[in-house]
Amino acid sequence: MSSDKPSFLRDIWYFAMPGAELKPGTLRHAVLLGEPVVFGRTREGEVFALRDLCPHRGVPLSRGRLLGKGDKAVGETVAAAEVECPYHGWRFRTDGRCAAIPSLVPGQDVETSRIRVPAYAVHESQGVVWIHFGSQTDRLGETPAPRSATPLLPGIGETARPRLIERKRFACHVDHAVIGLMDPAHGPFVHRSWWWRSEASIHEKAKRFGPSELGFTMLEHRPSKNSGAYKILGGTPTTEIAFRLPGIRTELVRIGEKCVLSLTAVTPIAEEETEVTQIFYWTLPWLDVARPVVRAFARAFLKQDHDMVMLQKEGLAFNPRLMLINDADVQAKWYFRLKKVWEEAREANEPFVNPVEPVTLRWRS
Ligand code: FES
Ligand SMILES: [Fe+2]
Structure with missing residues (x-):
């Protein structure tokens, strides 16, 4: 990109x-x-x-x-x-x-x-x-020792195994897939549907963010009341959403002792081809029963994001200048900044210093 x-x-x-x-x-x-x-x-x-x-x-x-x-x-x-x-x-x-x-x-x-x-x-x-x-x-030459620690997914323990996997190819550069998936303002438009969001549900949000390993985290909070699907989980859940380079997003929902972890992994295949993998882990036994429903939701979500990226591709063919605005696009700005700092540190053979500062971001969605 x-x-x-x-x-x-x-x-x-x-x-x-x-x-x-x-x-x-x-x-x-x-x-x-x-x-x-x-x-x-x-x-x-x-x-x-x-x-x-x-x-x-x-x-x-x-x-x-x-x-x-x-x-x-x-x-x-x-x-x-x-x-x-x-x-x-x-x-x-x-x-x-x-x-x-x-x-x-x-x-x-x-x-x-x-x-x-x-x-x-x-x-x-x-x-x-x-x-x-x-x-x-x-x-x-010889395979050098990796520069960063291997990712360890939060909240689920080392022996956890995926409960549900969905994969989809996006015909776009990895950057568009990543910033599309971390974009907080597209929800009421792209994911508008009777079972998730209506356009009228849009309201102001303020979320606390801080730096975390190779990225940033939206600190633990109660999910928005307008995210109706959380209600079916039972109990009052809290959510922590983390992003790390190169394109790993985790959303950990805790409900008492139990948790659901959703991993979205974005891997470049080629310059204009990207694979997006959505994996769910959970410790809620009843979710095993509801697996076909969860799968249908996950598939529908991925398809909505995918279809928007394909629509965007029609516009990008004309190579327009793009904008990143405050505060809704700050996470996308961080992504580009993190990448740049990672590359500079690598080239200078110096340690990576996370450029993200703790901040509260506000937007309507
Ligand atoms: S052994 Fe000859 S091409 Fe592999
Ligand atoms: Fe999305």
């Missing part, structure tokens, strides 16, 4: 996929940030990710086999999980190092272990696979 280079934040963890989508012993191709990635899960359950291009002739490794300990490959017994390229059978360990080149005969001194496929750091927790995209320049 902006002309700043590079287009996507680097040295940061991105949401990759729900862990359940990656079965043990399988490989899976994806494109993220314009890069081909092969995800794999060993039979032992460990997740890994490599660039999905064989360094020999560029064939996607995801189209080959994932071998496990004890498997046979060209007469050899494999010692640990390896990915075998379908073209000439070169094999790569899960850290990207080449383990074997079947065509070699004794005396042909190719240093196999010096051949590498770039490997990505991955982390699986709370039923979610995260992937770390390092700086473009070190892609071909």
